[in-house]
Amino acid sequence: xxxxxxxxxxxxxxxxxxxxxxxxxxxxxxxxxxxxxxxxxxxxxxxxxxxxxxxxxxxxxxxxxxxxxxxxxxxxxxxxxxxxxxxxxxxxxxxxxxxxxxxxxxxxxxxxxxxxxxxxxxxxxxxxxxxxxxxxxxxxxxxxxxxxxxxxxxxxxxxxxxxxxxxxxxxxxxxxxxxxxxxxxxxxxxx
Numbered sequence: 001x002x003x004x005x006x007x008x009x010x011x012x013x014x015x016x017x018x019x020x021x022x023x024x025x026x027x028x029x030x031x032x033x034x035x036x037x038x039x040x041x042x043x044x045x046x047x048x049x050x051x052x053x054x055x056x057x058x059x060x061x062x063x064x065x066x067x068x069x070x071x072x073x074x075x076x077x078x079x080x081x082x083x084x085x086x087x088x089x090x091x092x093x094x095x096x097x098x099x100x101x102x103x104x105x106x107x108x109x110x111x112x113x114x115x116x117x118x119x120x121x122x123x124x125x126x127x128x129x130x131x132x133x134x135x136x137x138x139x140x141x142x143x144x145x146x147x148x149x150x151x152x153x154x155x156x157x158x159x160x161x162x163x164x165x166x167x168x169x170x171x172x173x174x175x176x177x178x179x180x181x182x183x184x185x186x187x188x189x190x191x
Contacts (some may be wrong), residue, residue, distance in 0.1 A: 037064035072181035148188035
């Protein structure tokens with residue numbers, strides 16, 4: 001007997017209208033959501049709380065103020081999203097429900113990703129998975145940071161194969177996926 005496969009969908013509610021998409025980028029989208037602050041964080045520039053995600057410049061982006069997860073969508077995928085902010089109404093294993101808020105200010109996340117040619121060190125082909133995380137964590141700290149560290153739990157969210165760029169102890173550690181359009185940034189911790 002064949003097992004029924006569950007369709008993974010992203011629903012977008014916009015002014016009472018419900019739009020449902022069966023997304024090929026569902027898993028990568030869920031990864032982006034890991035970086036959102038579910039309670040919202042205070043964004044001083046316009047005194048608002050950001051608790052959802054932003055669609056901007058072909059990217060879906062979440063941040064909690066300590067890290068950024070971004071997914072660059074293909075032209076066929078991005079056309080389903082209006083630029084602006086979205087509230088995450090519900091996140092389930094096979095369904096995500098978003099509510100479109102509108103074109104509201106979002107932290108300037110692009111400024112956190114430095115230009116590639118300015119990195120000081122690079123680690124290539126770093127494989128991160130939750131069962132062998134200790135070795136990857138030790139290598140990153142040993143080879144990249146002298147006076148700072150990174151949040152261990154944030155690194156757990158970075159499962160996959162990455163090229164990692166280090167721009168200095170005061171800047172975030174940039175992760176670029178080797179096999180899809182994900183990129184992430186984790187800010188250093190001081191201790």
